[in-house]
Amino acid sequence: MTTGVKGFNAKKVLKAGLTTMLLLLMTTAIFAQSAPVKAAGTVPNVSVTVHYFRPDNTYDQWNLWMWTIDTAGNGHNGASYNFTSQDSYGAVANLSIPPDTNQTVATARVGFIVRKGNWEQKDIDADRFINITNGRGEVWLVSGDPNVYTTLNDALEARKPHVVNAFLEDNQTVVTQLSTPINFPYSPADASVVDTTSNKSISVNSVTPYDPTKTTQSDLVTLKLNGVPDVTHIVDVKLKDFVNTKTIIPRNVLNLPQYTYQGDDLGNQYDESSTAFRVWAPTASDVKLQLFNSESGPLTKTVAMHKGDKGTWQVHVRGNLKNWYYLYQVTVQGQTQTAVDPYATAIAVNATRTMIVDLHDTNPSGWRFDTHKTPAHPEDAVIYEVHTRDFTINPNSGVKNNGKYLAFTEQGTKGPGGVSTGVDSLKELGVTDVQIMPAYGFASIDENNPNQYNWGYDPRNYDVPEGAYATTPHGTTRITEFKQMVQSLHKQGIGVIMDVVYNHTFTTKISDFDKIVPGYYYRTDFSGSYTNGSGVGNEIAAERPMVQKFILDSVKYWVNEYHVDGFRFDLMALLGVDTMKKISTELHEINPGILIHGEPWTGGTSSLPANQLLTKGQQKGLNLAVFNDNLRNGLDGNVFDKTAQGYATGATGLTDVIKKGVEGSINDFTASPRETINYITCHDNMTLWDKIAASNPNDSVTDRIKMDELAQAVVMTSQGIPFMQGGEEMLRSKGGNDNSYNAGDAVNQFDWSLKEQHKDVFNYYAGLIKLRTSHPAFRMTTADQIKSNLVFLSSPDNTVAFMLKDHANNDSWKNIMVVYNPNKAAANVALPAGNWNIVSTQNTMGQQVPGQVTTSATVPPITTMVLYQN
Numbered sequence: 001m002t003t004g005v006k007g008f009n010a011k012k013v014l015k016a017g018l019t020t021m022l023l024l025l026m027t028t029a030i031f032a033q034s035a036p037v038k039a040a041g042t043v044p045n046v047s048v049t050v051h052y053f054r055p056d057n058t059y060d061q062w063n064l065w066m067w068t069i070d071t072a073g074n075g076h077n078g079a080s081y082n083f084t085s086q087d088s089y090g091a092v093a094n095l096s097i098p099p100d101t102n103q104t105v106a107t108a109r110v111g112f113i114v115r116k117g118n119w120e121q122k123d124i125d126a127d128r129f130i131n132i133t134n135g136r137g138e139v140w141l142v143s144g145d146p147n148v149y150t151t152l153n154d155a156l157e158a159r160k161p162h163v164v165n166a167f168l169e170d171n172q173t174v175v176t177q178l179s180t181p182i183n184f185p186y187s188p189a190d191a192s193v194v195d196t197t198s199n200k201s202i203s204v205n206s207v208t209p210y211d212p213t214k215t216t217q218s219d220l221v222t223l224k225l226n227g228v229p230d231v232t233h234i235v236d237v238k239l240k241d242f243v244n245t246k247t248i249i250p251r252n253v254l255n256l257p258q259y260t261y262q263g264d265d266l267g268n269q270y271d272e273s274s275t276a277f278r279v280w281a282p283t284a285s286d287v288k289l290q291l292f293n294s295e296s297g298p299l300t301k302t303v304a305m306h307k308g309d310k311g312t313w314q315v316h317v318r319g320n321l322k323n324w325y326y327l328y329q330v331t332v333q334g335q336t337q338t339a340v341d342p343y344a345t346a347i348a349v350n351a352t353r354t355m356i357v358d359l360h361d362t363n364p365s366g367w368r369f370d371t372h373k374t375p376a377h378p379e380d381a382v383i384y385e386v387h388t389r390d391f392t393i394n395p396n397s398g399v400k401n402n403g404k405y406l407a408f409t410e411q412g413t414k415g416p417g418g419v420s421t422g423v424d425s426l427k428e429l430g431v432t433d434v435q436i437m438p439a440y441g442f443a444s445i446d447e448n449n450p451n452q453y454n455w456g457y458d459p460r461n462y463d464v465p466e467g468a469y470a471t472t473p474h475g476t477t478r479i480t481e482f483k484q485m486v487q488s489l490h491k492q493g494i495g496v497i498m499d500v501v502y503n504h505t506f507t508t509k510i511s512d513f514d515k516i517v518p519g520y521y522y523r524t525d526f527s528g529s530y531t532n533g534s535g536v537g538n539e540i541a542a543e544r545p546m547v548q549k550f551i552l553d554s555v556k557y558w559v560n561e562y563h564v565d566g567f568r569f570d571l572m573a574l575l576g577v578d579t580m581k582k583i584s585t586e587l588h589e590i591n592p593g594i595l596i597h598g599e600p601w602t603g604g605t606s607s608l609p610a611n612q613l614l615t616k617g618q619q620k621g622l623n624l625a626v627f628n629d630n631l632r633n634g635l636d637g638n639v640f641d642k643t644a645q646g647y648a649t650g651a652t653g654l655t656d657v658i659k660k661g662v663e664g665s666i667n668d669f670t671a672s673p674r675e676t677i678n679y680i681t682c683h684d685n686m687t688l689w690d691k692i693a694a695s696n697p698n699d700s701v702t703d704r705i706k707m708d709e710l711a712q713a714v715v716m717t718s719q720g721i722p723f724m725q726g727g728e729e730m731l732r733s734k735g736g737n738d739n740s741y742n743a744g745d746a747v748n749q750f751d752w753s754l755k756e757q758h759k760d761v762f763n764y765y766a767g768l769i770k771l772r773t774s775h776p777a778f779r780m781t782t783a784d785q786i787k788s789n790l791v792f793l794s795s796p797d798n799t800v801a802f803m804l805k806d807h808a809n810n811d812s813w814k815n816i817m818v819v820y821n822p823n824k825a826a827a828n829v830a831l832p833a834g835n836w837n838i839v840s841t842q843n844t845m846g847q848q849v850p851g852q853v854t855t856s857a858t859v860p861p862i863t864t865m866v867l868y869q870n
Contacts (some may be wrong), residue, residue: 011248043070043099046107047136049418051152052083052114053090054143054158055180059083061116062123068099069109069129078111078521089140089152107132112124114141126529127606146180146529165528166237167519168253174223175210176237176246177526181219184209190240191223193248196284197233202226210526220526223441231259234333247333249519249528250283252544254311260545261310266553267343268326270356275321276477279328279341280546281516282311285502285709288329289315290338295325295348295355295474298540302329323475325353328569330516339515340461342550345557347464349447350475359561362479364487372490374565374593375432378625378674378721379779381595382769383497385682387455387727387748388439388469394749397421403745405469405481409488415752423492425755429729429762430769433495433595435568437683439466439482440498443506444742447473453748455683455741457570458506462554486563495565497595498558502542502551503574504534523607533574535603542579543608551579559590572598572626579751585621597677597721600626613758620671625721630668631661635711639685642694642738648680648711648822649695652798658820662802663790664719666783673780680711688712689731703824705731706862709764709843710822713864714823716768719780719790719817729765730754731854760843767845771866777804777811785809795819796827799859803832813868823860830856830869840866 050064067078077100083091097110110130114123124146130137139148140155144164164177174193195202203226209218229235231250231385238245259282269276281287284701287305292298298573305328308314325348327338340347346355375381393403398413398421400406405808408423415421420428441461445452449467456466465482467473486496505511508530513521523531523541533539541547558564567587569575575583580598587594600616619626634657637644645651647658664673681688688711692704699707708731713721726732727750734740740747755762772778780786789808804816817836821827831853838851842860859865 001253017055027383036734039125043103043106044135045096045098046132048093048095048097048110048111048130049136050083050093050095050112050130051087051089051091051140051155051330051778052093052143053139053141053155057090059086059091059241061120063115063117064093064095065113065115066097067097067099067111068103068107069111070099070103070105071108072105073108074103075111076103082120088660089155100513102834105287110137114143124527124529125525125532127299132304142179144321144527146527153499161242162244163237163239165526166246166248167251167526168229168231168235168248169251170253170256171228173253174225174237174248176221176223176239177219177528178219178221178239178242181217182207182221182239182241183217184215186221188223192238193223193225193229193235194238195229195233195235197235202229202235231283241375251519251524252616254282254517254546255544261312261549263309263312264553266312267341267345267355268356270358272320272321272322273358274316274318276314276316277305277326277341278308278312278314279305279330279343280310280312281328281330281332282509283517283520284313284330284332286331286336287313287447289317290327290329291317291321292325292327292353297351300324321356324356326356327353328516337515339512342516343463343553344461345463345561346476346479347441347461347467349444349467351441351461355476357476357479358373359479362476362483364480364484367483367487370483370487370490370563372493372495372563372565374495374591374595376593377779377781378595378672379719379781381433381495381721382431382716382772383434383435383595383677383721383723384426384429384726384775385437385499385723387437387565388466389453389745390748391726391750392422394751396752397750397751401471403469404471405465405485406471408434408485415755417753417756419752419755419759421752421755422788423488423494426494427492430773431494431724431767432773433566434489434495435497435499435566435723439469439503440464440500441466453742453744457501457741459501459504460506460511462500462502462550463557483562490563495595496563497566497568497569498564499570500555502554502572503540503569503571504536504538508538520544521550525607531607532604533602533606533608534571539606539608540576542575543612545863548579548582551575552583555583555587556590559573559587559594565591566595566597569596569598571601571603573600573602573614573618574606574608575614576608577614577618577622578612580614580619580624581622588623595721596623597625597627601629619675623674625675625677626669627682627723628661628665628678628720630657630665631676631678631718632680634658634661635680635714636688636691637695639738642686642691642736645687645695647712647820648714649692649707650699650822655798655800658714658800659792659802661714661720662718662800663782663786665781666719666812670720672782672783673719673786676723677723678715678718678720679723679725680715681725682723683725684739686736687725687732687734688728689733690738692735693733694736703862705758705761707822708843709761710820710862710864712765713768713840713845714820716772717778717864718864719786722772726750727754729762731758731761764843764845766842771839771845775811775813775816777808777813777816780809793817793830793832795829796821796823798823799827799829801829813870815869817865817867819857819859819865819867821861821863821865824861826861827859828856829859829865834869836867836869838867840864 017783210220229630289303305313341354344354389403392407442456443460444454470478530538637646647654
């Protein structure tokens with residue numbers, strides 16, 4: 001996922017859990033490292049003129065959303081602008097666009113969206129751009145046309161009636177988008193379809209509106225053919241009175257069984273005597289295999305591939321090709337391009353070529369004995385999110401392999417004051433699983449440059465570890481060292497969860513997917529524009545059989561080859577209910593204890609039907625979990641407003657929200673507690689410590705620490721699966737940066753001196769986790785258990801008190817009582833009959849009993865109290 005901005009922080013909005021039209025404010029660009037900083041206030045305004053034509057000549061509600069992109073490639077915040085006049089062409093906007101307040105270098109481009117009202121509608125889904133030369137730029141637009149014209153003549157030519165796009169949707173159905181509507185009835189004789197490859201015509205049986213309710217006029221029409229086009233040929237459509245012909249793109253026709261390959265041999269299958277290659281390219285007229293005997297040397301030889309089953313192309317090459325490299329040379333509709341194999345399991349540096357390897361040789365010593373006992377129930381997990389580089393890049397981490405996979409293999413490491421660091425710190429904390437932020441091959445950094453930084457939500461090679469985190473990006477080192485990381489964590493009893501981003505890719509038309517099968521792997525509207533459910537310019541069409549197969553093959557590959565124990569799916573809603581159901585079913589067949597969870601929201605408006613979007617509630621019964629932004633927002637306030645307070649940070653009126661979270665959201669959006677990931681912060685937005693500081697600037701450090709501990713105590717004592725952002729246990733700060741995707745080490749690195757400074761906080765967190773993992777009452781597995789064993793008690797205003805009763809979930813303690821008091825005054829809480837042992841009160845959390853009470857307990861300000869009785 002990219003992280004640019006245009007009016008809202010893209011990464012932040014993507015993760016906010018909202019699906020309103022505000023989410024259309026994302027940009028498509030992935031931005032480079034910052035250029036040298038100039039003094040603020042020295043960047044001049046730029047002048048832009050936008051001419052906009054609509055066939056209906058209605059402009060009164062249409063306006064522009066515009067944002068600057070500087071010469072370093074960084075996108076900045078956007079704003080709304082109105083058209084200023086009209087002329088004979090259409091609406092005109094003569095504008096002076098100021099730089100963003102944090103912009104330090106000149107504007108190179110202005111991004112824009114033509115929209116109706118306040119995001120009621122967009123003219124097209126794709127973002128568009130105006131190049132700035134000598135401080136100004138001028139463009140002409142035609143409604144519904146994604147092109148940006150730089151001359152009036154070109155725009156006037158584009159205004160003539162023309163066929164915008166055409167898709168082959170099944171064997172004999174073409175859907176055509178027109179620039180202007182046609183009237184019905186329309187004679188099939190006025191439409192022609194010609195196979196220009198064979199120079200044969202295919203007669204048209206009928207021309208009808210795509211939407212049957214538009215009986216008299218439509219600009220989207222369906223052509224029924226009397227023949228079946230060859231998807232490997234160039235086939236054109238032409239309509240009377242329209243000035244152009246348009247080549248038909250095979251799209252949903254490729255979903256048919258004759259193009260759905262079920263085999264497990266896509267990619268390369270290496271053997272000492274020969275290597276087999278197979279690629280799915282059903283629309284290709286020719287595919288060749290380019291072989292290289294080195295990572296960057298010249299082409300060694302080219303081998304013709306042959307058509308195989310179900311749209312595949314294949315070839316066997318004799319000889320030992322171990323550590324050779326290859327590309328596919330694919331010709332589709334007359335255009336020839338080279339592509340890396342989408343099923344690549346090893347690559348050259350920066351993914352310039354696919355590498356042929358013997359995967360057995362990449363296994364570290366003892367790999368075949370590597371096992372990990374996953375939790376008996378998902379609710380038993382405590383998940384710790386961490387970025388591979390952030391965790392140990394600071395020299396004070398005490399590790400040798402700073403910022404690398406191998407840092408997770410080092411034991412006995414010490415930081416300032418002798419505190420344990422790295423894996424030893426994870427063990428001391430007590431988490432059960434580490435969630436690694438994207439560590440497949442991503443596109444935003446040069447693997448040869450150790451100083452570049454990115455989170456990695458910009459996928460390029462799904463089945464290969466990222467080379468920047470290996471001691472060298474060359475060869476198979478990245479594969480072996482990733483396995484060593486997994487192996488080491490498993491030896492410590494810690495599972496490994498991969499953060500994966502199958503909802504979009506870094507690029508589209510130049511992506512390997514689009515080079516091999518143009519128009520298939522991505523969702524597009526009928527105009528041919530990429531739909532933008534991710535908010536960053538494209539969305540993977542996971543519902544299509546061969547796309548779905550790719551995702552399923554990929555996750556199973558990581559489980560089987562790398563022994564990972566779970567997946568966190570970025571923008572999981574976009575993958576859809578059907579795809580995620582299949583993923584869950586097939587992964588649980590491999591490992592019944594595998595952890596699967598993801599984000600139940602989109603980053604924009606998706607073309608996936610609403611009933612397929614895996615939003616909160618749609619996960620019921622799928623054996624997977626979704627992030628609970630209801631609880632998150634309830635605890636520390638709305639993520640869009642840095643100053644917003646939550647239940648733990650000063651707000652009132654949120655006890656019902658907290659109670660729903662405490663009971664595993666079974667009376668909100670889940671069917672069982674295993675379906676909710678309870679959390680306060682993750683890599684997106686501000687760290688918990690920074691958010692508390694921003695929302696409570698006048699509170700003492702002591703009170704802020706209490707708020708931090710209270711918020712985490714709610715997460716760890718609620719039913720469901722607890723999740724924490726790495727570093728929260730030591731009050732990690734990013735200096736208030738709420739979108740640090742490319743901010744570098746200075747902002748993102750773990751400062752292990754914080755663990756020494758806040759040892760008491762670390763111990764509190766460790767005590768919380770110990771309490772949870774030691775007592776199954778906090779880890780009930782069914783809604784019926786929760787309904788039977790969890791009861792809320794009367795308590796003072798703005799407090800929450802509940803009891804887990806009758807040895808809930810076979811707990812050794814008969815009754816457990818938890819009280820949250822976020823108020824700045826002590827709260828006196830009546831207790832059920834009997835003697836109660838206090839195991840948690842202000843700044844303390846442990847198994848040892850600090851005291852006993854009967855009748856009532858005084859809960860200190862901003863404190864969680866835990867009591868039990870046998």
